[in-house]
Structures are given as structure tokens and as C-alpha cells.
Amino acid sequence: MLASLVHARHAEPPRHAEPPDPQRPPKPGPRGVPGVSPHPAMALEVGVEALLDLSFLTEEERCAIAEVLRRDWQLRRREEGRISKLRKSVSDPARLRVLTGDWFCDARAHSPREEELVATEPQRPETLQTDQTLPDQVPPQNGHTRPSLLSTSSSVSSLSSSTLSGSLMSLYSEGELGSVAVRGCVQFSLHYDPARKELQVHVVQCRELAEAKRQRSDPYIKTYLLPDKSNRSKRKTAVRKRSLDPIFNETLKYKLEKRDLQGRTLNLSVWHHDSLGRNLFLGEVEVALGAWDWANTRPEWFNLQPRMPIPSDGLASRGNLSLALKFIPAGSEGRGNPPTGELHIWVKDAQSLIPLQSGTVDAFVQCYVLPDDSKASRQKTRVVKRSLNPLFNHTMVYDGFQAKDLAEACAEFTLWHQEAFSKRQLGGIRLSLGTGSSYGLPVGWMDSTAEEQGVWKRLLQQPRQWVEALLPLRTNLAPRA
Incomplete structure (x- = not known):
């Protein structure tokens, strides 16, 4: 049937x-x-x-x-x-x-055919429901000047530029900027809540914004924590329709440790929302969070600035590495053990990594004890995929040392992002006495910071004891050669 x-x-x-x-x-x-x-x-x-x-x-x-x-x-x-x-x-x-x-x-x-209807369907704007209250602050006469910009790169590139909304395009692509002359100012406050481990950006209002189209603007505000330009770092307010003096009164929040604010820059930009075309840039402000006075929680006024060419990023660190070290002298364990001095290294984890471009990191740590930079000296952890706080829990042992050898040596740790056919270094640590020379010869890799030198000195002064440290992954390691 x-x-x-x-x-x-x-x-x-x-x-x-x-x-x-x-x-x-x-x-x-x-x-x-x-x-x-x-x-x-x-x-x-x-x-x-x-x-x-x-x-x-x-x-x-x-x-x-x-x-x-x-x-x-x-x-x-x-x-x-x-x-x-x-x-x-x-x-x-x-x-x-x-x-x-x-x-x-x-x-x-x-x-019309179905495919014709789909092709001409307009974009739908993203909106947020928030309460609005009128603040009583008045803008001062002088706004703040903006600090230097950091580098950026495209975060979304696969969609057609003729239909892609400006808020989804690259943070600094020219196609979305339009030709609107930047003017006006924005008022916001910064506060770090230690109990919640949260950065709170309270956006209050804007004044005297430029007119984007037909003597009107539909403004909204977008923020990033540079150098992270991914969607994970992006926050947005709701759109305020037909206003050159919009009141937002919204709080944009970021979860991170306060120490991770060092080296970060808050990028706050104002945009005109166009549901049928490209969003138009109305101005921006950038604040270096490492130099911000966190005792100041009052709303401040900042003059909106035009977008400038972006220099290379000047990050001093891309996160932190937690590790522990122990030196066991020869024969200190009894019965002649160990036969030679041993350097034990425990790589615990990395914290608050800042990715190079994408929103995550496939991380591993590589270690050498210089001056030996041969493959025999190289040891590395496993790759921890898609994490900005990777847990390694990996131990390494180097033998054949005496205490006087450690005074001439340097333990180098570098953290890498593993790609399909290559790897890229995020940063590193060098533990040594920082003398600039090894066995009487000048070398570039004996360039330890004061904090790194302190860890190495404690290692030499406290044999057979674990010396723990949480150190920033520096981006300015001098070349070995």
C-alpha cells in the first residue's frame, strides 16, 4: 500500500x-x-x-x-x-x-522565489534591554588625551565586506570607518572589584556626537581589552536611537585577575548602528590600565579621538608562568646519591595568557639549561589545547651540575602556541644571576630581570628545598646568539 x-x-x-x-x-x-x-x-x-x-x-x-x-x-x-x-x-x-x-x-x-527573499533579507540589529537613569555629572572643559595604540589584526574576514556589519569586521579595518568627522566626548568610570575579580567599565553618556546620516545618529559603544581583539574580548552597549547626546548608564564587565591588567589597554569606541549597511565609526578612547589610578572610581570625561595608524604592540608580558625549582647537591641524599648534582624543575601552569591573534592558545613550555642549547638539553611539556590558563604539571630533571656551575648557567623557559605546521612564541623567563657573561664570555641570554635573579639566588642558597615562583612571561628576551 x-x-x-x-x-x-x-x-x-x-x-x-x-x-x-x-x-x-x-x-x-x-x-x-x-x-x-x-x-x-x-x-x-x-x-x-x-x-x-x-x-x-x-x-x-x-x-x-x-x-x-x-x-x-x-x-x-x-x-x-x-x-x-x-x-x-x-x-x-x-x-x-x-x-x-x-x-x-x-x-x-x-x-518572488525563496532564494531571492533570503538574499534581500535585511540584517537584524543586536539590542540589549537596560534601564536608563539620568546622571547628574557635567563634562569638564578639558578632556583626557589618549595613550598610544596597540597593534591589531582581523578577527572576522570570511564574510562579504558588502554585507558585513561594521561591528563584526576587523577592529581597525578601513572599510567600516566611513567618512564621519569625529567630535564629542564620552563619560565613563573604571572600577576593579577584588571580591568578584572583575573589571567594571561603567559607560554613562556621550555628548555632541557627530551626525552619521540625515542629521541623526543611532550610537552604541563597543569595548575591547587590547591586545585581545577576539569576540571573547568584545563588549557592547545597547543602541540609543536618534540621539547625539545618548545616555547609556550600562556596566560592561571583564573577569580577570587585577595583576593581568598590567600591559592591557581598554579600547572604547563609539559607533553609529546601521541595520541595513555598515556601522560607522564616531570616535574612540584608549586607556592604559597599567597606569590607571584605581582609587579613582568617579566618572570621567574623555574627548573622542579619530582612529590612528597602529604601531606594533608593546606588551611587556603575555601572561604568567608558575613553577618550582630544587637543586640537590651530589651525595646529599646519603650513600653517595645522587652521584652528580641535580636540578629538578616543576612546571605547574600558565595563567592569564594573552593570545597572539585568536581567542585561545594551544600552549606548551620548552626548557633549556644554557649554555647547553643542544637537543639533549631541550625538554618540553605536553600541548594543552584551547586554554588561556593551561595546566601542565610537568617535572624535568637535569643532572651533572655543581653549585658553581649553576652560577654560570641560565634556566630558560619559553611558552609557545602550537599551530598546524609551526609554532609561535608568546614569551619567556630566564633564571640566572644576570651577570651578562658565562664562564668569562659575554652572552646575551644572561639578561634576567631582578625578580628572576632573586629566584635563582634563593635556589643556590636553599639546596634541597623547593623554590616556588610566579613570573611574567617576558616578550623582550634577548637573542641567544
């Missing part, structure tokens, strides 16, 4: 369809459902194009489909009977066209 119903469903031509070609050779049809005989009226001659192979379905599934098709066939027969009676009883062609539904078939035949 199922096969016959399927045949009948597909064999029934539309109202103005051409009849099937009798010259086309037939092919074997699908198997029917056992135990169900077809209705006599369904026994139709069908062409090859009307047959469906449903043999892969279970008997229960085929019976369910057969029941649906049977009811569909019954409804069609009933509708055909109703229309046949109407054609015999109604003489008014206009009324008959409405009662039979012919008007709908004609309208559908002249309507």
Missing part, C-alpha cells in the same frame, strides 16, 4: 503540468508494505520519476508514512469533490476563483 500511495502522491500532476512521457522506459519500483492491499483508485500508471525507494525504512516507519499518505489522498479526493460541485453550482467567475483557491495559486506563481 505504501508504494502505491507514494506512486499516487507523485503521479498526480499539477493543474497545468504536462503528462508523463510514454516513451520513457520504466524501472522497477520499490517494495510495498506487506499485508496492506492498495485501494483500487490508487492503482495508477506512473513514470520512473515518481518512484521512491523506501526499502531502507523499517516496517513501522513505512506503515506510518503510508497512513499519512492515505489521509492526504483522502483529503485531496474530498477537496476535488468540493471544487467539482462549486464549478457546477457557481456561475460568477470572480466568486468561483475565490472559493476554489485559484487566486492563491496565481499569486504564488507570481511571487
Whole structure:
């Protein structure tokens, strides 16, 4: 019955369809459902194009489909009977066209195709529901000047630039800026909540913004914590329609440790929202968070600045590395053990990594004890994928040392991002006495900071004890050669 119903469903031509070609050779049809005989009226001659192979379905599934098709066939027969009676009883062609539904078939035949509707569907703006309250602050006469900018790169590039909303394009791409002259100012405050480990950017309002289109602007505010330009770093306010003096009174929040604010820059930009085209840039402000006075939580006014060419990023650090070290002198364990001095290293984890471009890092740590930079000296951890706080928990052991050798040596740790066919260094640490020379020869890698030198001195002063440290991953390691 199922096969016959399927045949009948597909064999029934539309109202103005051409009849099937009798010259086309037939092919074997699908198997029917056992135990169900077809209705006599369904026994139709069908062409090859009307047959469906449903043999892969279970008997229960085929019976369910057969029941649906049977009811569909019954409804069609009933509708055909109703229309046949109407054609015999109604003489008014206009009324008959409405009662039979012919008007709908004609309208559908002249309507746009589905793909045309999809191609012209406008973009839908992103909006947030927030409460608005009127602040009582008044802008001062002098705004703050903006600090230097950091580098950036594209975060979204796969969509067509002709339809891509400006807020989704690269942070500094020229295509989205438009030609609006920047003017006005923005008022916001910065506060760090240590209990929640949260940076709170309270955006209050803007004044005297530029007119984007037709003497109006639909402004909203977008923020990033540079150098992270990914969507993970992006925050946005709601759009304020038809206002050159919009009031936002919204708080944009970032979860991170306070120490991670060092080396970060808050980029706050104002945009005109265009639901059918590109968003237009209205101005921006950048604040170096490492130099911010966190005792000041009052809203401050900042003059909006035009976008400037971006120099290379000047990050001093891209995160922190937690590790512990222990030096065991020769024979200090009893019975002549160990036979030579051993340097034990425990790489625990990395914290608050700042990715190079994308929103995450596939991280591993590589270690050398210089001056030996051969493969025999190289040890590394496993790769921890898609994490800005990777846990390594990896131990390494270097032997053959005496205490005087450590005074001439340097333990170098570098953290890398593993890519498909290459790797890129985020930063590193060098633990040594920082003398600038090794065994009487000047070397560039004895460039430890005061903090790194302190860790190495404690290691030499406290043999057989773990010396723990949490150190910034420097980006200014001097080349070894």
C-alpha cells in the first residue's frame, strides 16, 4: 500500500503540468508494505520519476508514512469533490476563483522565489534591554588625551565586506570607518572589584556626537581589552536611537585577575548602528590600565579621538608562568646519591595568557639549561589545547651540575602556541644571576630581570628545598646568539 500511495502522491500532476512521457522506459519500483492491499483508485500508471525507494525504512516507519499518505489522498479526493460541485453550482467567475483557491495559486506563481527573499533579507540589529537613569555629572572643559595604540589584526574576514556589519569586521579595518568627522566626548568610570575579580567599565553618556546620516545618529559603544581583539574580548552597549547626546548608564564587565591588567589597554569606541549597511565609526578612547589610578572610581570625561595608524604592540608580558625549582647537591641524599648534582624543575601552569591573534592558545613550555642549547638539553611539556590558563604539571630533571656551575648557567623557559605546521612564541623567563657573561664570555641570554635573579639566588642558597615562583612571561628576551 505504501508504494502505491507514494506512486499516487507523485503521479498526480499539477493543474497545468504536462503528462508523463510514454516513451520513457520504466524501472522497477520499490517494495510495498506487506499485508496492506492498495485501494483500487490508487492503482495508477506512473513514470520512473515518481518512484521512491523506501526499502531502507523499517516496517513501522513505512506503515506510518503510508497512513499519512492515505489521509492526504483522502483529503485531496474530498477537496476535488468540493471544487467539482462549486464549478457546477457557481456561475460568477470572480466568486468561483475565490472559493476554489485559484487566486492563491496565481499569486504564488507570481511571487518572488525563496532564494531571492533570503538574499534581500535585511540584517537584524543586536539590542540589549537596560534601564536608563539620568546622571547628574557635567563634562569638564578639558578632556583626557589618549595613550598610544596597540597593534591589531582581523578577527572576522570570511564574510562579504558588502554585507558585513561594521561591528563584526576587523577592529581597525578601513572599510567600516566611513567618512564621519569625529567630535564629542564620552563619560565613563573604571572600577576593579577584588571580591568578584572583575573589571567594571561603567559607560554613562556621550555628548555632541557627530551626525552619521540625515542629521541623526543611532550610537552604541563597543569595548575591547587590547591586545585581545577576539569576540571573547568584545563588549557592547545597547543602541540609543536618534540621539547625539545618548545616555547609556550600562556596566560592561571583564573577569580577570587585577595583576593581568598590567600591559592591557581598554579600547572604547563609539559607533553609529546601521541595520541595513555598515556601522560607522564616531570616535574612540584608549586607556592604559597599567597606569590607571584605581582609587579613582568617579566618572570621567574623555574627548573622542579619530582612529590612528597602529604601531606594533608593546606588551611587556603575555601572561604568567608558575613553577618550582630544587637543586640537590651530589651525595646529599646519603650513600653517595645522587652521584652528580641535580636540578629538578616543576612546571605547574600558565595563567592569564594573552593570545597572539585568536581567542585561545594551544600552549606548551620548552626548557633549556644554557649554555647547553643542544637537543639533549631541550625538554618540553605536553600541548594543552584551547586554554588561556593551561595546566601542565610537568617535572624535568637535569643532572651533572655543581653549585658553581649553576652560577654560570641560565634556566630558560619559553611558552609557545602550537599551530598546524609551526609554532609561535608568546614569551619567556630566564633564571640566572644576570651577570651578562658565562664562564668569562659575554652572552646575551644572561639578561634576567631582578625578580628572576632573586629566584635563582634563593635556589643556590636553599639546596634541597623547593623554590616556588610566579613570573611574567617576558616578550623582550634577548637573542641567544
